[in-house]
Amino acid sequence: MRPGESRRAYDGKLFDIVVERWNEHEREIVEHPGSVAIVAVDAGDRVVLVRQLREPARATLLELPAGSLEPDESPLDCARRELAEETGFHGGRWREGLRMWTSPGFVRELMHVFFAEGVEEGRPDTEPDEEIELVRIPVGDLPGHLGELEDAKTLVGVLLLLRSRGL
Amino acid sequence: MRPGESRRAYDGKLFDIVVERWNEHEREIVEHPGSVAIVAVDAGDRVVLVRQLREPARATLLELPAGSLEPDESPLDCARRELAEETGFHGGRWREGLRMWTSPGFVRELMHVFFAEGVEEGRPDTEPDEEIELVRIPVGDLPGHLGELEDAKTLVGVLLLLRSRGL
Numbered sequence: 001m002r003p004g005e006s007r008r009a010y011d012g013k014l015f016d017i018v019v020e021r022w023n024e025h026e027r028e029i030v031e032h033p034g035s036v037a038i039v040a041v042d043a044g045d046r047v048v049l050v051r052q053l054r055e056p057a058r059a060t061l062l063e064l065p066a067g068s069l070e071p072d073e074s075p076l077d078c079a080r081r082e083l084a085e086e087t088g089f090h091g092g093r094w095r096e097g098l099r100m101w102t103s104p105g106f107v108r109e110l111m112h113v114f115f116a117e118g119v120e121e122g123r124p125d126t127e128p129d130e131e132i133e134l135v136r137i138p139v140g141d142l143p144g145h146l147g148e149l150e151d152a153k154t155l156v157g158v159l160l161l162l163r164s165r166g167l
Numbered sequence: 168m169r170p171g172e173s174r175r176a177y178d179g180k181l182f183d184i185v186v187e188r189w190n191e192h193e194r195e196i197v198e199h200p201g202s203v204a205i206v207a208v209d210a211g212d213r214v215v216l217v218r219q220l221r222e223p224a225r226a227t228l229l230e231l232p233a234g235s236l237e238p239d240e241s242p243l244d245c246a247r248r249e250l251a252e253e254t255g256f257h258g259g260r261w262r263e264g265l266r267m268w269t270s271p272g273f274v275r276e277l278m279h280v281f282f283a284e285g286v287e288e289g290r291p292d293t294e295p296d297e298e299i300e301l302v303r304i305p306v307g308d309l310p311g312h313l314g315e316l317e318d319a320k321t322l323v324g325v326l327l328l329l330r331s332r333g334l
Contacts, residue, residue, distance in 0.1 A: 001225045010177045010184060012195050014273055017177060017184070020222060027222040028179050030197050030274070055187060055194040056275040057268050058168045066272070101224050101318040102270040105233070106181055107197070108223040109270060111319070151268040152278070152319035159326040 003027075014068065015109075032109035036079040037066040039097070039157040040089055040116040046136040047161065048087050048119065049154075053131065062135060063154045066111075075112035087134050088122035097160060102152060113157055143167060170194075181235065182276075199276035203246040204233040206264070206324040207256055207283040213303040214328065215254050215286065216321075220298065229302060230321045233278075242279035254301050255289035264327060269319060280324055310334060 003020035010017035015032045040048040054061045067082035069075065076094065084090045097113045126132050137145055142158055149155050170187035177184035182199045207215040221228045234249035236242065243261065251257045264280045293299050304312055309325055316322050 001220070003222065003225075009179075012176075012184065014195060015197070017179065022220075022222050028181060029223045030182070032273070035272070053168070053189075054268070054271040055170065055189050056196045056273060057271045057277075058170075060168075061268070061271055063271070068272070098322075099317070100322060101221070101228065103274060103276060103320075104221040104224045104228055104230070104318045105202070105235070106199070106223060107270060107274060110224075150266070151271045152323055153270075155265075155267060156319055156322045156326070159323070159330065162330075163326065 028106065030107045032068070032107065034069045035066060035109055035111045036069065036075050036082060036114060037064045037111055037153040037157055038079050038083045038114050038116060039064060039161050040083055040092065040119045041139060042089065042119050042121070042136065046138050047142060047158070048089050049135040049137060050086050051133040051135050061150050062148050063151055064157045066153060076114065079112065079114040083116070083119070084122065085125045086132050088124040089119040090122050092116040092119035100156065111153060113153065139165060140167065195273065197274045199235070199274065201236045202233060202276060202278045203236070203242050203249060203281060204231045204278055204320040204324055205246050205250045205281050205283060206231060206328050207250055207259065207286045208306060209256065209286050209288070209303065213305050214309060215256050216302040216304060217253050218300040218302050228317050229315050230318055231324045233320060243281065246279065246281040250283070251289065252292045253299050255291040256286040257289050259283040259286035267323065278320060280320065306332060307334065
């Protein structure tokens with residue numbers, strides 16, 4: 001399905017705004033290049049999370065490692081890169097779990113969720129404006145931490161991990 | 168936590184763009200009034216979903232009923248209104264399940280997820296530009312439909328419902 005006319009109403013750094021005509025109505029859409037999130041479990045069966053300031057939430061959130069696709073980057077390459085940059089973890093056995101729209105009422109952001117088992121510790125490579133704390137939680141303890149998860153992708157990833165383990 | 172300077176870079180119908188200064192860096196943020204999603208189960212133990220065109224996804228998605236907060240509207244009032252408008256279902260016993268950020272890297276949208284049990288059928292009151300198909304799925308059959316869910320809020324709500332039932 002495609003719109004009729006489309007015009008760019010705002011040119012941003014990470015996203016744009018497009019206004020598209022769909023039959024009788026106009027839709028204002030935030031256009032994003034797409035993103036990844038990673039549910040990574042280390043050799044000690046701990047899930048790898050990050051805690052960082054999220055300015056849109058005006059709070060520090062405990063989240064799955066995640067990030068945006070670079071031009072011409074495959075989702076898997078992006079997921080491996082983001083996990084390594086934010087946490088240092090690398091290697092392991094990977095599979096793509098699902099793709100989902102983060103907020104399909106007004107945001108064109110398709111997020112690819114990956115699952116990685118047996119990832120290995122390394123040195124993070126965070127950007128100068130990123131302050132990221134690494135948090136590892138044993139998979140078996142995750143049910144007691146669900147109330148600390150405050151964003152949609154992290155809830156989806158953790159709930160699917162628990163479901164796959166029968167926890 | 169609060170930003171330093173802030174300026175409005177785009178004035179939209181449903182959302183704005185603000186550029187905020189946080190210490191040494193600027194952040195471009197999509198500002199939304201907040202939203203609700205509803206996990207409603209009818210007297211026949213069927214969950215109430217909607218299928219509709221989502222222009223940002225350029226596809227028809229099967230989702231939880233959801234919508235945006237009106238000015239001065241409480242999340243619960245909004246959730247009851249959206250469920251009734253989109254599906255006709257009303258009444259029942261309600262509780263707020265959780266609040267979550269839909270895409271906290273660049274969107275300031277806090278979504279309130281409600282759970283309603285024993286909702287009663289009625290006549291929907293959709294807006295002229297909304298074409299919404301009502302889909303009811305028995306809760307016990309939901310595990311077989313997880314692969315049809317393509318957005319984050321619907322996955323979170325359905326996974327939490329299944330978890331609460333031990334399914």
